[in-house]
Amino acid sequence: MADLQSPGPPRSTADLFGDPVDSHPVWFKQSSFLQPNFDSESYIADRRTFVPFETLRSELHSHLSSLKHELVDLINRDYADFVNLSTKLVDVDAAVVRMRAPLSEIREKILVFCSAVEASLLALQTGLRQRAEASAAREVLELLLDTFHVVSKVEKLIKELPSVPADWSNGDVNFAEKDLDHLSNGFSIQHTENETNIRETQSVLLDRIASEMNRFKFYITHAQNLPFIENMEKRIQNASLLLDASLGHCFVDGLEHRDANVIFNCLRAYAAIDNTRRAEEIFRSTVVAPLIQKIIPHSSSGVVGGGASGDELEEDYKKIKQYIEKDCKFLLEISSTENSGLHVFSFLSNSILIEVLSAIQKGRPWAFSPGRPTEFLKNYKSSLDFLAHLEGYCPSRSAVAKFRAEAVYAEFMKQWNVGVYFSLRFQEIAGALDSALAGASLVPIQTSHSERRNSQDLTLKPSVTLLECLKSCWREDVVVLSCSDKLFRLSLQLLSRYSNWLSSGLAARKAGNAGSNPGSEWAISAVPDDFVYIIHDLNCLVAEICGDFLRHVIGLLSSCSTEVLEPVEQSILQGAKSLKDLIPIVMNSIIEAVVKKSVEDLKQLKGITATYRMTNKPLPVRHSPYVSGVLHPLKAFLDGERANTYLTRDIRDELLHGAAFEITGHYHELVADLVSLAKKTDSSLLRIRQGAQRRGGASSDVSENNVSNTDKICMQLFLDVQEYGRNLSALGVEAAKIPAYRSLRQCVAPTDSQNTIRAGLAYTK
Known part of the structure; x- marks a missing residue:
């Protein structure tokens, strides 16, 4: 039988060139078939992406053939053991029966144990859920108890206040209308040390009550929509009203007597209950408003008294600064105390600036009108100076940034319509140059006999007007740094307008017709001596623009970065160059005029x-x-x-x-x-x-001497x-x-x- 299974003569493992017969391509890995997660379909799909199906099938058949040969070789090598294998397998069924009984018993035990574990797990989960529910109910109960205790404590502390006026509950704390020297117990507060102690004790209690109210608000946030809380709503409202009224009266009393301890405690209380707006409004109405009313009197219907002069707003700001220094600085210093937590207050914007803005709107409404540019600019700069003065009370850069981010600050700046102001200045400056360039002839500057013209002075009205307009853009009573980009653009436009006026006129003169270039009539009627003025003025303008004018502009913009100053300087120099480039064209016009006159005399050549x-x-x-x-x-x-x-x-x-x-x-x-x-x-x-x-028969010779x-x-x-x-x-x-x-x-x-x-x-x- 061994002979029947023999595969025949062994094959050579190498061909004629020495390559193995059973060698496979690199992509064909035999180890892939031995992996436990081998999947034939995915294997074929992966290989078909880069190997033709026929090639893959050929390699698989080749591999199958080699496996069969290897199996035959193994059988032939151990053939005797393979034949004896069947003779050794005796009573296999009985052995299987003996092994099945203990395995079944183990399975039953495992199932019983799993059932017990599942029951225990279910009981444990039920207990944990009940425990969590009990814990949550306990937390809610504790929260309700804490809420009740806090409300009771607040009510008790309010009753313990040294003096509680009967009318505090309505929240009216305007001491201009109330008699602040009367208390609810009927005792008159004397201006003694006893009064100071009572006031300070009262502020300390209010600070403590405010802390409890803050804690109470925390409880309310976590216990909303509960019947117990809804039933206490009336008590909560009464406590809040009493606290607000008491705190407002104490704060007003502290402001009246400038008691730093009382004010500090009241501010801490307002910060604790997150009611900073109330403190800012009280300070505004009780301290700031009466002071501003004295400086800028006004009524609800509008202005009180006559109109204001151009610099009246500046005088008003001076007085306001003095009042702030005298009557407001103490509170600003208290609110800016380091590590006090009082940085949440914005008295500068929400008490002082808002009242100043309201007073100006009612008592000085014309100050915001750009219809009078000079007065508007003066008042605008005074206002910027006032804002800078207020920023001086800010203890840090972050406080300055916060002050500038306030809505009142933005509203105050919005009142100054700088865009309309620039439009008026633009019309004024650009209109002046256009009027000077609209003449039909060149107009030299008229000088009196007593004045002697310098050779460095400008001679023509358009040139003088251009230089005046350029300087007007950057005069102190015109320039606004927030509009410096627009003023710079206007300066370049003025230079371009003058340059175009000259070039258009010279082009019309050369063409001999001003119809295509309106406004160029001056060039048609100009004589060479007029162009002398133009050359002189161009040289003077270039020297002035590149000299004093450029230095003045760079000086005003010195606070800007180098990235801004360099383009500004280059643009101005380029504008001056555009004027200088016109000089050769003007000289050509002079030459053409002179040559034209000379050619008239050369026409006499025909008479020769x-x-x-x-x-x-x-x-x-x-x-x-x-x-x-x-x-x-x-x-x-x-x-x-x-x-x-x-x-x-x-x-x-x-x-x-x-x-x-x-x-x-x-x-x-x-x-x-x-x-x-x-x-x-x-x-x-x-x-x-x-x-x-020749026709006459005479000699055709001509004498050479003729x-x-x-x-x-x-x-x-x-x-x-x-x-x-x-x-x-x-x-x-x-x-x-x-x-x-x-x-x-x-x-x-x-x-x-x-x-x-x-x-x-x-x-x-």
Whole structure:
């Protein structure tokens, strides 16, 4: 039988290249089949995500085949033991019966034990639940008993107060209407040490009662909607009313006599029952309100007396500060005692500031009106100073933050409509500049004979108005730090408006039409001397803006960070640069105007052709009269009073050379056209003459000694150009350095002078 089970000859474990025959891919782990939680379906699903199904099936078949071969090998190796196994299994059924009996007995015992455990657990849980219910009922009972004891204790302590006026129960504690020197027992309180002791004892008892009431409120919170508590509601209300009335009277009495111990105990009591608003209202009505009424008298119907002057609110604040220092400081110091727990009170905002706000609204309503910007700003700054004075009574930064977070503080600041104030200032400042720029002509500043104008002063009304508007934005009686961003933007807008006014006017002048740029009529009618004022004012404005104006603005904003100051400085400098960039454009307008006048004289060049055409005039020996007038407009402008007074040497030289270059360029164009036309005319006449001579049979030779009309014209032009060069030199311009002048001389120079001119041109180059 062993032969029948033989698998045949053993297989080689390696193929021709040395790789194992039964080797598997890396992803095929045989150990996975031996894991106790192996699941075939999940295994196949996991492998199919990255292995084709056919490949997986092939590997599984291969693995199955190897397992079968391994099983056969094991059987063949231990075949004798495998055959004897069946012969050793004798009386197996009887052994199974013997083992089943004790196992059944153990099972029954376990079931009985589990039933006993479950019964014990149920009994235990029932006992615990009953115990918890009893404990909760006991807690409620203890809570009710504590509540009853607290109410009884509060009632007893109230009865033990040294003096209880009969009318305290109604809660009225206004000593302006009540006689505070009368007590409910009929005894008159004398101003003696006995009175002080009674008052202090009373405050101590009230502090103790308030602590009990605080404890009572804690019990009520945890025992709501219980019949016992509802039945005690009337007693609770009576106790609360008596406590409130007694505490209010004691607090008023302490304020009247400035008894620090009594006030301290009363404040502790108010803090204990979480009724700080009541203490703040009593202090406001009994101490603050009468004082403010004296300073700012008013009635429920409105203002009492006449109107106020612009600085009356500032005077009112001074008096209020004195009263606070005299009559309120003692309470503020008591409420800010360290580690006293009295920081919950806000007497500064809910007693003082709220009363001041109410008094101003009723007695000084015009103080909040931005319709009068100067008075509004003065009152606004006085109010900010008053708030800073109140913050001085805060003992810490957290107290200052709390004061600023109060609703009364926000309401007080809301009364000052700074946005409307800025709008009015914007219209005032921007409107002034717009009015100055709306003129149809440039208006110089008028000065009296007694005043002597400085060369550093501004000359035109728009320029003066711009500088005044810029300074107005940052004047002390205008600037508001909370609007500093808007004022800074307005300053840049003013610079931009002035810059656009100039550039639009210059563009309209160059185009020769102001229709596309309304408001540019001034530039059309302006003369070169007017542009001198503009250049001078631009230089002065740039110097002022980059100097004193910039330092003043940075000084006002010095409290800001560097991240704010640097962009502000750069923006102002950029605005000044935009003005400085206009100077070359203005200079070009001057040059264009001067060149235009000079070109009018150059048009006389056409007369030279008529002078020498078809005439027998000899070669010219003098320059033409028009040459003297070509540079006359330029010389007259530079020698004028305005140019000498308001233009720097560098600008005058730049204008001189710019105009000289332009005039020479026009001169060259006119001369080149004239010479070209003359040569074409001579060429045509020569062809006509030669044709006539050929038809007449005469000789066609032309004498070389004859001088043509073109030569005469060129000679005249040459003399004119030489004189023009001498005039340029007289003005301080080297004619040889002007390319158009060199081309001009070469164009009209005689033939025998061409070589000399070319050599000179090469030398100058």
